[in-house]
Amino acid sequence: MAESKKIATRESFGQALCELAKEHDDIVVLDADLAAATKTDIFKKAYPDRFFDCGIAEGNMIGVAAGLAAAGKVPFAASFAMFATGRAYEQIRNSVGYPHLNVKIAGSHAGISVGEDGATHQCCEDLALMRTIPGMVILNPADHYEMIEATKAAYAYKGPVYIRLGRLAIDTFNDPDNYSFEIGKGITLEDGNDVTVIATGLVVYEALKAVRALKARGKSVRLINMHTIKPIDKDIIIKAAKETGKIITVEEHNIVGGLGEAVAAVTAENCPVPVYRIGVEDTYGHSGPAVGLLAEFGLDAAGLEKKIDELMNK
Amino acid sequence: MDKSELLELKKTACNVRLWTVEGVFNAKSGHPGGSLSAADIMTYLYFKAMNVDPADPKNPDRDRFVLSKGHCCPSLYAALALRGFFPTEEIKSLRHIGAMLQGHPDMKGTPGIDMSSGSLGQGISAACGMALAGKLSGKDYRVYAMLGDGECEEGQVWESAMFASHNKLDNLTVFVDFNGLQIDGTVADVAGLSDLDKKFEAFGFEVLTIDGHDFEQIEDAVNKAKTVKGKPTVIIAKTIKGKGVSYMEDQVGWHGKAPNAEQYEIAMNELREQLKALEA
Numbered sequence: 001m002a003e004s005k006k007i008a009t010r011e012s013f014g015q016a017l018c019e020l021a022k023e024h025d026d027i028v029v030l031d032a033d034l035a036a037a038t039k040t041d042i043f044k045k046a047y048p049d050r051f052f053d054c055g056i057a058e059g060n061m062i063g064v065a066a067g068l069a070a071a072g073k074v075p076f077a078a079s080f081a082m083f084a085t086g087r088a089y090e091q092i093r094n095s096v097g098y099p100h101l102n103v104k105i106a107g108s109h110a111g112i113s114v115g116e117d118g119a120t121h122q123c124c125e126d127l128a129l130m131r132t133i134p135g136m137v138i139l140n141p142a143d144h145y146e147m148i149e150a151t152k153a154a155y156a157y158k159g160p161v162y163i164r165l166g167r168l169a170i171d172t173f174n175d176p177d178n179y180s181f182e183i184g185k186g187i188t189l190e191d192g193n194d195v196t197v198i199a200t201g202l203v204v205y206e207a208l209k210a211v212r213a214l215k216a217r218g219k220s221v222r223l224i225n226m227h228t229i230k231p232i233d234k235d236i237i238i239k240a241a242k243e244t245g246k247i248i249t250v251e252e253h254n255i256v257g258g259l260g261e262a263v264a265a266v267t268a269e270n271c272p273v274p275v276y277r278i279g280v281e282d283t284y285g286h287s288g289p290a291v292g293l294l295a296e297f298g299l300d301a302a303g304l305e306k307k308i309d310e311l312m313n314k
Numbered sequence: 315m316d317k318s319e320l321l322e323l324k325k326t327a328c329n330v331r332l333w334t335v336e337g338v339f340n341a342k343s344g345h346p347g348g349s350l351s352a353a354d355i356m357t358y359l360y361f362k363a364m365n366v367d368p369a370d371p372k373n374p375d376r377d378r379f380v381l382s383k384g385h386c387c388p389s390l391y392a393a394l395a396l397r398g399f400f401p402t403e404e405i406k407s408l409r410h411i412g413a414m415l416q417g418h419p420d421m422k423g424t425p426g427i428d429m430s431s432g433s434l435g436q437g438i439s440a441a442c443g444m445a446l447a448g449k450l451s452g453k454d455y456r457v458y459a460m461l462g463d464g465e466c467e468e469g470q471v472w473e474s475a476m477f478a479s480h481n482k483l484d485n486l487t488v489f490v491d492f493n494g495l496q497i498d499g500t501v502a503d504v505a506g507l508s509d510l511d512k513k514f515e516a517f518g519f520e521v522l523t524i525d526g527h528d529f530e531q532i533e534d535a536v537n538k539a540k541t542v543k544g545k546p547t548v549i550i551a552k553t554i555k556g557k558g559v560s561y562m563e564d565q566v567g568w569h570g571k572a573p574n575a576e577q578y579e580i581a582m583n584e585l586r587e588q589l590k591a592l593e594a
Contacts, residue, residue, distance in 0.1 A: 028450065052446070052481065060439045060473035067443020070421070070429055072374060073450065075443070091436055091470075099421050099430040 006169035009147040009202070010108045013165050014039030016151035017076060018046045024155065025050075028068055030077040032058045038078040038108040038165065058083045062091035062105070069101040074155060080114075081107030081164060082123035089129055096160050097133040104154050108165040111252035112280060112297055113202055115167070115290035122285035127229050128257025130162040137183060138229040140164040140259075142204035145174040146227055149181035157183060166202040168290045173205050186233040190215065192222035195312050196240035199250035200226045200259045206294070207250045209301035210308060219312065232262045234270070241271040248276045248311050252299055255279040276311045278304065315530050319362075321592060323529045326396065327357040328589040331558045332582065333392035333405050339578040341409035344417065347568040348462060349389035351493040351526070351553035358532045359458055360393040368398035371425045377455050378428040378444050382437025383462035383491065384418040385570070391415050391424075399426035435468030437461075438488065442478050445486040445546075456540070460489040464496030467505045472517065478546040479518025486546040487539040488519075491526065493555035495566050511550055519548045526551025558585055 021027045021043065033056045035041040044051040054061035058079050065075040078084070084107040085092065096103045107126050114122045130138050137157060141147040147165070154161040186198070190211050199207035204225045211223045222244055224236060240247060247267060249260035260277030267273050280297060294300045298307055315323075330353045338344040360366065364377040381390050388408065395402040400414070407413040414423055418432025428444070431437040441459035448455050461471060478486055490510065498504045511521045520542045524531040532551070539547035555569070556562025559581040573581055 028447075050450070054477060055473075055480075057470075057473035057476070059435075059470045060442070060477055063436050063439020063470065063474065064443040064446065064477060066436075067380075067429070067440035067445075068447045069443070070440060071378075071444045071447030071451075073443075073447050090433060091439070094433040095430070095436045095440055 006171055007144045008166055008169045009141055009144065010039040010165040010167060012144040012147035013106060013151055013163065014042030016148045017043040019148070020152060020155050021047050021050065024074070026072065026074045027155070028052070028073045028075045030054055030061050030065055030075055032056055032061050032079040032083065034079055034108070037080070038106065040078045058088040059091045062088040063095050065103045066095040066099070066101050069103045074102055074104070076104040076106055078106040078108060080121060080123065081110035081126040082121055085126040085129045085162065086123065093133055097136055100135050100159055102158055102160070104161045104163065106163045106165055109167045110164045111166065111202060112285035112293045113166060113168040113252060113290040115293065116287050118287035119284040124254040124280045124285065125257065126164060127253050127259065131230055131257060131262065135159060136230060137161040139183070139227060140201040140229055141227050142201055142225055143170060143174050144172040145176045145179055146181060149179070150227060153181055153183050164201060168202065170202055171205050173208060181227070184228045184231045184233055186236040187225040187227070188222065188236070189225050190221065190223040192220040193244055194220040195246045195248060195308070196222040196224060196244045197248045197250060197308060198224045198226050198237070198240070198259065198263055200229060201252055203250050203252045203299050206299060206301045207304055210304035213301070213305045214309060221308070226259060229259055229262060232266060234266050237263055237266045238270045241267045241273045246274050246312070248278060248308055250299070250304060251279040253279050254282055256282050278307055315533055320529055323357060323361060325589060325592045326361050327354050328585055328592060329396055330357050330389055330392040332585045332589070333395065333402060334389040335559065335573065335578065335581045335585065337388045337391060337405040337408040338572045340406045342572050343409060344388055344572055345385040345570045346388065346572070347495065347555040347562060347565070348383060348386040348491065348493060350557045350559060350562065351555045352386050352460060352491045353389040353557065354527050354529065355460065355489055355491065355532060355551060356389050356393040358529055358536070360397045362533065363536050364458065365455070366426070368426065371399060375453055375455055378441070378457045380429040380437040380441040380444070380457070380459040381419055381431055382441070382459050383434065383465050384431035384437065387419045390419065394426040400424070434462070434465045435470035438471055439474040441486060441488070442474050442483060445478070445483040446481060448485050449483070455485070457486050458489070459486070460491055463490055463492045463494065463501050463507060463510070464504070466490065466507055466510060475514065475517040475519065482544045483546045484543050487536065488546065488548045490548060490550045491553055492550050493553045495555045495564070495569065497569050499566055514548045519546050521548055521550065523550045523552070526553035527557060558588065560584055
């Protein structure tokens with residue numbers, strides 16, 4: 001495991017945009033007065049002529065992105081996940097999804113790890129909202145390298161993509177020399193036979209630490225990093241269901257409508273096994289330091305170790 | 315504009331109205347009132363103003379049109395069909411199961427449709443994006459959009475208006491089909507839209523007000539907009555909802571309903587008479 005300094009995936013996203021823009025002059029970046037927070041300001045500094053601040057007007061921003069895409073550009077439109085997918089949901093549905101335009105939407109500050117800003121800004125519904133849009137690809141990268149590769153994959157894919165970005169600086173656990181990203185293909189991080197943990201996004205590394213601790217205690221736990229929520233990797237889920245007989249999902253998102261329900265739909269139709277969802281239990285977040293909130297909601301390594309252990313014995 | 319050209323445009327507009335009524339009647343639903351109020355502007359755009367080629371509808375250098383008030387697509391479909399983008403026969407299956415022509419414009423399935431629209435307030439933003447893309451690519455195409463007057467109640471219209479003027483989108487010309495009526499009554503009674511010209515002026519637009527049924531005024535405004543630099547232009551076109559069909563004119567009730575067989579015959583006969591008078 002290649003440990004390195006902590007970096008937030010929003011920062012990685014901003015860097016990836018700049019890398020991409022070096023080679024592709026059709027990339028245009030839009031933001032809604034949050035460039036300093038979503039980190040599109042990294043792109044803005046490097047490519048000011050291709051950056052447009054739309055002001056605090058997310059609905060128009062998504063529509064402008066649709067028009068840019070209809071005229072051959074590849075727009076990346078960024079805001080907080082709450083406003084990008086919540087405020088502008090219907091613009092995404094009708095102006096981007098229905099015409100299947102090549103628009104990339106980046107939702108930063110997703111989940112409770114927004115921290116002190118509290119519930120109004122802690123979006124735990126973005127994955128659910130985006131899952132309802134036909135043809136939408138949903139990416140939820142877990143660390144720096146995965147975000148870099150996911151952003152490149154989003155550009156290469158022709159069609160609408162939603163990318164979830166986190167605010168909190170987190171550890172980088174993927175090894176860049178031994179890593180490849182493919183949309184719709186989950187990654188097995190740990191092998192095991194008694195249960196499969198499927199995690200996504202910012203909490204994958206917490207799940208990895210939890211699973212390793214359980215393995216050190218002699219438990220046989222498989223861990224899958226599901227970086228793509230849609231299209232979900234059915235094969236890896238069915239295989240896990242058949243081979244381990246039980247699945248536990250981990251997400252920094254409402255357990256309603258997110259990864260857990262996407263996984264449960266696959267198992268229910270193909271290989272029914274118990275699926276337990278760990279996440280935000282249909283409630284709102286609140287203010288506090290991000291790391292403390294993750295612990296309070298049971299989404300840090302210690303909380304996950306305890307909960308997974310409990311569910312394994314259920 | 316010489317007299318023969320004016321006469322041709324009037325005849326074409328009459329045919330656009332005939333096919334509009336044909337479409338809505340066969341669909342047994344749809345929005346005839348606003349389609350008919352916008353018919354002259356759409357005719358002018360597709361038969362005079364816009365650089366488009368029915369044989370190459372996706373040409374990247376073409377002018378674009380976004381019908382932000384997407385429900386008025388029957389007359390847009392009629393204009394596109396008469397211009398040669400697809401056969402007029404398609405209009406008879408408007409809104410039918412499996413038909414190419416959807417109840418609101420679908421850019422994926424219909425040649426000549428530059429943007430899917432229908433949810434009010436959204437098309438104008440897409441038009442801004444297209445205009446911005448033209449600027450970024452150094453292309454000299456123009457983008458036309460059409461708003462309804464009632465549609466101007468949507469907040470997104472004003473978000474996009476700020477964006478258009480802030481980014482100096484002088485390649486964007488926006489029509490407002492100001493027919494004064496919306497579903498629940500007159501625009502004045504429902505939500506009030508007083509001084510729409512001053513509102514757009516305050517948002518940084520060049521504002522032109524015309525009679526939206528007078529081709530010479532439409533042409534003058536379209537040409538004037540091309541000379542305006544550094545800001546977008548809005549053309550507020552005063553129109554009559556249901557224009558061309560006597561019993562639909564200026565009637566709230568004809569916003570979103572199809573004529574029955576008897577009403578259809580009356581409408582078609584009136585329009586054929588108008589055409590005959592122009593041809594005489």
